[in-house]
Amino acid sequence: MSRDDPVRHHKVALVGNPNSGKSALFNALTGARQKIANYPGVTVERKAGRLALPHGESRELIDLPGAYSFDAASPDEEVTRKLVHGEFDGEAAPDVLVLVLDAANLEQHLVFAQEVLELGRPTVVALNMVDLAERDGLTLDPEALSEALGVQVIPTVAVRRKGLPELAHAIAEADAHADEEAHSRWHLTLPERRLAAKHMAKGAILSKSTRHSIENGVDRVLLNPWIGPVILFGLLFVIFQAVFAWATPFADALEGGVGATSAFVTETVPEGFVRDFLTEGVLAGVGAVVVFLPQIVILFFFILVMEASGYMARAAFLMDRLMAGVGLSGKSFIPLLSSFACAIPGIMATRSIPDAKDRLTTILIAPLMTCSARLPVYAVIIAAVIPQISIGPGVGLQGLVLFALYVAGIVGAMVVALVLRRTVAQGAASGFIMEMPRYQLPRIKDLAIGLWQRAWVFLRRAGTIIFVVTIALWLMLSFPKAEPGESQMDASVAGMVADGLHPILEPIGFNREMSLALVPAMAAREVAVSALATTYAVDAADEEVAADGVTDKIAALWSLPTALAFLAWFVFAPQCISTIAVARRETNGWKWPAFMVVYLFALAYVFAGLTYWGAVALGL
Amino acid sequence: MTLDAFEHEKSARITAINWAALAEDEGKRLKALGVDEGAEVSVIHRGVFGTRDPLAIRIGRMTIALRRAHALAIEVEPA
Numbered sequence: 001m002s003r004d005d006p007v008r009h010h011k012v013a014l015v016g017n018p019n020s021g022k023s024a025l026f027n028a029l030t031g032a033r034q035k036i037a038n039y040p041g042v043t044v045e046r047k048a049g050r051l052a053l054p055h056g057e058s059r060e061l062i063d064l065p066g067a068y069s070f071d072a073a074s075p076d077e078e079v080t081r082k083l084v085h086g087e088f089d090g091e092a093a094p095d096v097l098v099l100v101l102d103a104a105n106l107e108q109h110l111v112f113a114q115e116v117l118e119l120g121r122p123t124v125v126a127l128n129m130v131d132l133a134e135r136d137g138l139t140l141d142p143e144a145l146s147e148a149l150g151v152q153v154i155p156t157v158a159v160r161r162k163g164l165p166e167l168a169h170a171i172a173e174a175d176a177h178a179d180e181e182a183h184s185r186w187h188l189t190l191p192e193r194r195l196a197a198k199h200m201a202k203g204a205i206l207s208k209s210t211r212h213s214i215e216n217g218v219d220r221v222l223l224n225p226w227i228g229p230v231i232l233f234g235l236l237f238v239i240f241q242a243v244f245a246w247a248t249p250f251a252d253a254l255e256g257g258v259g260a261t262s263a264f265v266t267e268t269v270p271e272g273f274v275r276d277f278l279t280e281g282v283l284a285g286v287g288a289v290v291v292f293l294p295q296i297v298i299l300f301f302f303i304l305v306m307e308a309s310g311y312m313a314r315a316a317f318l319m320d321r322l323m324a325g326v327g328l329s330g331k332s333f334i335p336l337l338s339s340f341a342c343a344i345p346g347i348m349a350t351r352s353i354p355d356a357k358d359r360l361t362t363i364l365i366a367p368l369m370t371c372s373a374r375l376p377v378y379a380v381i382i383a384a385v386i387p388q389i390s391i392g393p394g395v396g397l398q399g400l401v402l403f404a405l406y407v408a409g410i411v412g413a414m415v416v417a418l419v420l421r422r423t424v425a426q427g428a429a430s431g432f433i434m435e436m437p438r439y440q441l442p443r444i445k446d447l448a449i450g451l452w453q454r455a456w457v458f459l460r461r462a463g464t465i466i467f468v469v470t471i472a473l474w475l476m477l478s479f480p481k482a483e484p485g486e487s488q489m490d491a492s493v494a495g496m497v498a499d500g501l502h503p504i505l506e507p508i509g510f511n512r513e514m515s516l517a518l519v520p521a522m523a524a525r526e527v528a529v530s531a532l533a534t535t536y537a538v539d540a541a542d543e544e545v546a547a548d549g550v551t552d553k554i555a556a557l558w559s560l561p562t563a564l565a566f567l568a569w570f571v572f573a574p575q576c577i578s579t580i581a582v583a584r585r586e587t588n589g590w591k592w593p594a595f596m597v598v599y600l601f602a603l604a605y606v607f608a609g610l611t612y613w614g615a616v617a618l619g620l
Numbered sequence: 621m622t623l624d625a626f627e628h629e630k631s632a633r634i635t636a637i638n639w640a641a642l643a644e645d646e647g648k649r650l651k652a653l654g655v656d657e658g659a660e661v662s663v664i665h666r667g668v669f670g671t672r673d674p675l676a677i678r679i680g681r682m683t684i685a686l687r688r689a690h691a692l693a694i695e696v697e698p699a
Contacts, residue, residue: 068649068652068653069651069652071648071651071652072648073645073646073648073652074645074649104681105680105681105682107681108653108679108680108681111652111654112652136681190651190656191656191658194654194656215683216664219664219665219676219683223665223676225665225666225667225668225669225670225671226669228668229668229669313685316685317665317668317674317685318668320668320673320685320687321668321669321671321673321674322668324673324687330674330685355645431642431645431646431649431686431689431690432674432685432686433646433650433653433684433685433686433687433690434684434685435653435682435683435684435685436676436682436684436685
């Protein structure tokens with residue numbers, strides 16, 4: 001890291017406590033064009049953007065993970081500490097620090113602020129969310145604070161762009177001094193810092209009304225031991241409805257788009273390997289995953305609103321007791337909730353869990369949450385073998401079976417978590433200590449940026465890992481080429497794999513066609529339906545007609561125990577290579593994904609077998 | 621008296637914390653949040669569905685969630 005290098009552009013970093021409004025300030029300063037990547041070697045997100053300075057130049061601005069202290073208690077804090085101290089391999093220390101403080105919580109935030117200022121780097125303080133402080137009845141004196149801290153203090157309201165030009169100006173000024181030697185200043189102990197923070201906060205607060213913050217009143221309802229959980233479950237019900245109902249037209253449109261593109265390729269590209277590769281491999285494979293984008297976007301919309309409003313911390317609070325029962329904490333709730341749409345964003349969301357063992361356990365059980373890819377499989381099998389009868393007012397047997405499959409996944413996950421926390425992910429009972437942020441109205445722009453980032457991460461994954469995996473699977477299904485009169489499925493490498501699988505799967509009631517369908521379903525679970533369609537030679541281009549055809553065939557050819565065993569299999573089986581690939585990425589190695597695959601297949605085998613033999617014994 | 625047993629919404633001063641009963645990271649986290657000897661706190665929410673776990677406490681202008689196990693390690697007296 002050479003500070004004299006004239007070519008190297010200076011870097012500015014936002015640093016501050018969690019819940020200081022840092023991310024909103026970052027969004028306001030950089031706009032939507034942000035670069036998100038991981039810091040090398042760790043799964044902590046690095047957010048960077050460009051900050052325009054008044055004299056026409058621009059600087060790279062990075063949003064450091066929120067920290068309460070440099071005495072790191074989480075991977076996020078560790079990254080922030082190493083980075084500002086210039087100890088992070090492959091990333092130079094920032095030249096200018098923008099210290100973000102919550103104006104309404106000065107006494108607390110000034111403790112970490114002193115740690116940052118002790119570094120002696122060019123620093124500017126953004127006294128953020130002054131509007132919320134005013135709402136709470138606080139009138140502040142930025143000048144007094146500036147004098148006490150010895151750096152410029154700019155009052156800002158990130159969400160309303162208030163104070164941003166002044167902040168940019170102050171950053172430019174600090175930037176001009178960035179090449180001077182850093183001279184670290186006073187060094188205090190924690191109690192001394194706390195005392196100093198108390199005095200500085202007192203000096204900076206001009207007047208304080210006795211008005212109560214709205215949090216107390218709202219929390220009295222939302223955190224009420226009885227009403228709170230009822231409201232939370234009501235909200236979850238609405239979210240689930242929305243994820244499945246609102247997404248349908250968009251998913252249909254995407255599917256139509258993929259279909260049209262496929263038809264276009266079929267028309268324009270001459271028959272042969274290239275055309276098959278494009279239509280059956282690329283478009284069919286990646287298209288199968290991309291159709292989940294609307295569901296993921298809708299789910300994340302709700303999650304982002306819950307996060308930005310401050311409710312997510314309350315949801316974690318309400319769920320903590322339940323999660324503690326299986327050795328997890330309230331923080332695992334959000335990733336597991338996401339996994340109902342798709343385990344991929346769910347596993348990525350585990351980054352917010354500070355405890356390593358908690359996080360690992362959550363990653364390992366995320367695939368047990370019934371993701372939306374299982375729905376097509378469940379729907380076809382249930383329609384084929386479960387009679388459409390009513391067993392009570394408004395309760396149909398088919399719906400009940402579907403509900404039971406969801407419950408089986410959740411109960412399975414809880415039991416597995418309990419076992420894992422006592423065996424491979426053993427550790428001290430996980431703790432749950434978190435700050436409950438103040439309530440805020442989420443801002444549309446921040447939501448839009450957040451949604452765009454999640455969607456982009458998902459699409460990029462679909463374009464890379466998932467792309468490669470589906471292509472490999474397609475090659476397995478397409479080669480070697482079938483002789484005339486022989487089905488391609490039978491002749492292919494995948495067919496040979498299925499032949500090898502069948503003797504293993506026969507004892508749990510699976511027929512050969514089912515063994516065959518499981519191989520391509522590794523790309524995406526719902527492919528099992530089209531694979532069954534292929535093997536039963538249901539000749540229909542339209543997917544829904546194909547599904548109807550499969551339903552008839554299954555109803556005619558499968559026994560009830562066999563069909564139930566197939567359903568039980570899909571509750572547990574890790575039938576999704578993309579999830580395994582993401583688990584590898586998030587655990588930095590093959591050890592845990594391998595473990596996940598083995599335990600899930602073992603569970604699937606045992607439960608499918610139990611279901612089959614149980615059903616046979618009952619004479620079903 | 622421990623914080624767990626302290627009266628609801630009444631101000632309490634922390635007299636001692638049994639750090640040995642807390643995991644290292646949890647101790648660090650509590651300290652960073654200002655939960656330390658001498659601090660004034662009050663319990664404002666407690667439990668879900670009739671359990672006494674977890675708790676929400678107010679310290680300064682912040683609300684912090686923690687578990688009963690943590691509250692049992694925190695000795696308090698009326699402030």
